[in-house]
Amino acid sequence: MSTSNRHPDERKLSLFAAEDLAAWERWLIGRHVAKCPECIAVVSAHSRVRAQLLAESPVPQADFKALAHRIRVEAAHATGPATRERGWRWTAAAGLAAAAIAVVLVLPDGSLEAPPSRQAESEPSESPLQVPVFYEGMEAQVTAEGTLSVRSFHPGSGVMTVTDYYMP
Amino acid sequence: MKRSSCSCLGLALAATLACVAATAQSGSEADPKIAVEIPDGVPLRVVATDFDQSEFEPRGGALVIELAGSIRFRHEGGDAVRAMTLAVNAHERMMGGRAAVSIPSLHAPRGEEFQVHVNLRMLRPLPLPPGPVVRIAADAVLFDTLAAAGPDRLDSARKMRVREMEARRDREFFLTRWRAGGRDELASAMQASLRRQAGRPRLDVRLGGEGPATAGAFGSPREIQFAFVQDSEAPLILERGTALVTGTVSDAPRILLRNRAGRGVRRFELGWLVHDRAGKAYSVGSAPVEGETRLAAGQRFETGAGGRFEIRPSGASGSMEIEAMSAYVRSVQLDDESVWVPSRAALEESLLLDSVPVSVEEQRLSQLYRQRGPAAVVEELRRFTSDEDGAPGP
Numbered sequence: 001m002s003t004s005n006r007h008p009d010e011r012k013l014s015l016f017a018a019e020d021l022a023a024w025e026r027w028l029i030g031r032h033v034a035k036c037p038e039c040i041a042v043v044s045a046h047s048r049v050r051a052q053l054l055a056e057s058p059v060p061q062a063d064f065k066a067l068a069h070r071i072r073v074e075a076a077h078a079t080g081p082a083t084r085e086r087g088w089r090w091t092a093a094a095g096l097a098a099a100a101i102a103v104v105l106v107l108p109d110g111s112l113e114a115p116p117s118r119q120a121e122s123e124p125s126e127s128p129l130q131v132p133v134f135y136e137g138m139e140a141q142v143t144a145e146g147t148l149s150v151r152s153f154h155p156g157s158g159v160m161t162v163t164d165y166y167m168p
Numbered sequence: 169m170k171r172s173s174c175s176c177l178g179l180a181l182a183a184t185l186a187c188v189a190a191t192a193q194s195g196s197e198a199d200p201k202i203a204v205e206i207p208d209g210v211p212l213r214v215v216a217t218d219f220d221q222s223e224f225e226p227r228g229g230a231l232v233i234e235l236a237g238s239i240r241f242r243h244e245g246g247d248a249v250r251a252m253t254l255a256v257n258a259h260e261r262m263m264g265g266r267a268a269v270s271i272p273s274l275h276a277p278r279g280e281e282f283q284v285h286v287n288l289r290m291l292r293p294l295p296l297p298p299g300p301v302v303r304i305a306a307d308a309v310l311f312d313t314l315a316a317a318g319p320d321r322l323d324s325a326r327k328m329r330v331r332e333m334e335a336r337r338d339r340e341f342f343l344t345r346w347r348a349g350g351r352d353e354l355a356s357a358m359q360a361s362l363r364r365q366a367g368r369p370r371l372d373v374r375l376g377g378e379g380p381a382t383a384g385a386f387g388s389p390r391e392i393q394f395a396f397v398q399d400s401e402a403p404l405i406l407e408r409g410t411a412l413v414t415g416t417v418s419d420a421p422r423i424l425l426r427n428r429a430g431r432g433v434r435r436f437e438l439g440w441l442v443h444d445r446a447g448k449a450y451s452v453g454s455a456p457v458e459g460e461t462r463l464a465a466g467q468r469f470e471t472g473a474g475g476r477f478e479i480r481p482s483g484a485s486g487s488m489e490i491e492a493m494s495a496y497v498r499s500v501q502l503d504d505e506s507v508w509v510p511s512r513a514a515l516e517e518s519l520l521l522d523s524v525p526v527s528v529e530e531q532r533l534s535q536l537y538r539q540r541g542p543a544a545v546v547e548e549l550r551r552f553t554s555d556e557d558g559a560p561g562p
Contacts, residue, residue, distance in 0.1 A: 030228025034294070139370045139482060141453030141525065144437045145323070146420070146475050147268075148373065149453065151528060153535045154285050158548070159271060160532040162331075163288050164322075166266040167475075 007039055008032065017046035203300035204239055210306045210318045211245025212252075215281055224301065226294060233258055233290040235302060242281045247311035249276040250332055253324035255307040256286065264291035268307065268322050272331040272528050275551050314505075326435055329507045330499040335529030335552075341512050342533060343549050351542045358537040358545065365526055365534065369450045370482040371442075389414045394423060397496040397518045399510050403429035404436055404497050407468075413490045416480055418442070420456040420473040423495055427463040432503035435461050438471065439498040441523055442479055445491045449523040452479060454498060496520060 008016070008029050015021050016029045033039045140148045147164040154161065202219050206212055219237030226232075235256070243249050251272040259265030267288055276282045290302065308318035308325045310332060316325035346354040394409030409423035421440065427433045440455040456473035463469050481488050496518070500508040515521045526534070536544045 027228055030230075034229040139525070140373055141451065142373055142440070142456065142477060144454040144457045146456040146458075146473060151531065152287065153532065155535070155539050157283055157285070158532065158536050158540075158544075159283075159285065160273060160528050160535075161285060161287070162270040162272065162528060164268040164270070165264070165288075166268070167263065 006032075007036065010042065013039060013042045014046050017043045201301045202235075202237075203303045205303065205305040207306060207319050210309055211243065212241045212249075212306060212309065213244055215240040215242050219286075230262070230291050230293050231258075231296065231301070233292065233302060235290060236287050238283050238285045239304070240281055240283050241276075243276045243278055245311075245317075246278060247313050247315070248278070249274050249282070249309055250312050251310040251328040252284070253307045253309075253318075253322065253328060254284065254286070255303075255305050255322055256288065256290070257303045257305075258290040258301065259292035262291055262293055264289065268324065270324065270328065270331075272328060273335055273532055273552075314507075323435070326501050326505075326507070329501070329505070330437070330509060331528050333499075333507045333509045334527035337509065337512055338527050338530040338533070339549055339552055342530075342545070343553060346546060346549065351546070354545060355537070355542045358534055358542065361526060361530060361534045362538065364522060365531065368523060368525070369448050371450045371452060372480045372482050373452060374478040392490065392493050394421065395492065395494040397494060397520060399497055399514050399518070401508075401511065401514065402497040403427060403433060403500045403502065403508055404463075406438070406495060406497065409493070409495055411493055413493075415489055417476055417478050418490060418493075420471075420475050420477070421493065421495070422470055422472045423455060424468060424470045426468045427465055429500075429502065430465055432465060433461075433463040433500055434503055434505070435501040437498040437500075439496045439520070439524055441494045441496075442490045443492040443494065444481075444488045447491075449494070450479070450481065451524045452477065455495060 012021070012025075012029060013033075016026060016033065019026070021029065033043055140150045143149050143164060145164075145166075147166050149162055149164045152161050152163070153159075202217070202222070204214050204217055206214060217237065217239050219235065221236040223234040223236075224231055225234070239254075241252075251270065251274055253268055253270040256267045256269055257265065267290065269284070269286055269288070271284050274282055286304065292301065306318055307322045308316050308320045308328065310316050310325060310328040314329055314332065316328070318324070342354060342357055345357040349356075389412045391410050392413050394406075394411070396406040396409070398405065404425045405428050407424045407426060409421055411421035412419040423438060425436075425438075436457075438455040438457070440452040441449045442452055443449050455471055456475055457471045458473040461469065479488070479490065497510070502508065510520075512521075515524070525531070533545050533548060536548060
């Protein structure tokens with residue numbers, strides 16, 4: 001039976017909205033969310049709250065990222081299904097800086113393997129930007145704008161190209 | 169009934185996807201899916217586009233765009249085009265939705281055509297609204313006078329000027345070697361460059377999220393003090409710097425610097441290196457800088473930016489603990505838009521040449537040497553300099 005026919009629980013949807021799931025799990029849930037109006041609504045609600053938090057003035061000395069990390073650690077130890085109310089509280093408290101409604105992990109070789117291990121509870125949060133495979137062998141450098149810059153050489157024309165990847 | 173509705177939905181989805189794929193692959197002007205735009209004031213005309221090799225694949229709730237193709241431009245302005253930057257947009261707010269493609273070391277006088285290759289992967293969420301899937305627009309064009317045209321929303325003109333100044337510096341270096349010793353001397357210089365490029369330690373850098381690094385397998389975050397490679401000719405002097413590091417993860421560094429030039433500074437870049445326990449130096453790139461960076465003469469400024477970076481040696485299965493960090497002044501744009509970059513002699517004396525990436529132009533010339541030999545490099549050097557009558561040395 002396809003996983004996409006069952007609704008993911010609230011906790012999974014909140015983590016999905018925050019892009020905080022393993023790649024394969026994100027892909028599975030993404031497939032379901034893309035076709036399920038009810039789950040789209042839940043994910044959208046989580047995303048809206050996150051966006052509101054981001055738009056608000058920062059609370060002095062409040063570290064939302066560290067707080068979000070602690071919440072994720074607690075979520076990993078949580079037992080039983082999360083209620084809709086709990087999901088709202090987690091997302092509200094986390095203030096995670098994710099992007100859109102549905103997220104896809106793009107891997108260099110096009111496969112859907114899990115990203116580098118994040119099992120350790122105390123590992124920092126990460127939203128890696130994968131460098132496409134056709135730049136394999138060419139390094140990526142950080143720029144003053146915080147983008148990743150990659151060079152490539154086109155042998156036919158003898159032209160170098162510098163591509164900058166921007167974070168949202 | 170349920171099976172029939174599922175089939176209908178499946179057919180509709182397949183039809184939609186087929187539409188997206190079919191209409192998005194063509195790069196002709198009539199095709200709206202990949203739009204190429206030339207803003208007013210940019211003296212270029214699009215002669216042809218070819219994005220037939222591009223692929224558009226829905227995955228979950230997003231469209232993965234493998235943008236592969238080329239655009240042919242004709243220069244219809246006055247001064248020769250030296251570089252251009254294209255802004256490539258699939259979605260403003262999605263990771264992987266924005267990129268810039270810069271092509272330095274062009275040589276396009278008036279009336280000449282040149283080709284730009286675009287090869288990158290992007291994302292945008294589904295469903296697609298009406299309109300192009302990807303918009304490619306000229307952000308800036310740099311001429312051989314170092315003047316620029318275009319909206320320049322990505323600060324492209326400055327970056328292109330920096331690369332052009334580095335390119336002129338390095339072309340002059342190789343030209344001098346050629347003049348001194350002919351083809352053999354040039355080949356020797358090219359081989360030395362290739363050896364240096366191959367031997368330079370490399371990193372895999374990933375952009376992390378916002379906020380400080382948290383405790384990991386390497387223990388609690390620790391503050392690393394920066395060492396500086398000072399250039400006596402640089403308009404800026406670096407005074408103090410720190411970064412919060414946990415194992416292989418570093419926050420953006422904070423570096424205090426002072427403008428010692430007698431005039432204002434508009435923008436600058438600081439090269440950022442990390443050192444492992446063996447003392448090997450790796451170039452991360454440039455230290456991120458946020459906010460206004462204009463400095464009056466004598467003014468101090470402390471860099472600081474959000475963001476974390478995971479830094480690992482390329483190809484290594486294990487991790488590297490960051491033992492130390494250093495920085496140097498990589499480029500400075502002054503108030504009059506002129507650009508300062510370190511001289512080649514300064515880079516050699518400071519041993520930075522062994523750690524930092526070579527300039528884009530040096531990398532291009534060395535690749536040309538690898539593929540086509542020294543004659544191709546000589547031809548390139550002659551194109552870009554006025555040394556039409558230059559003769560090799562004894």
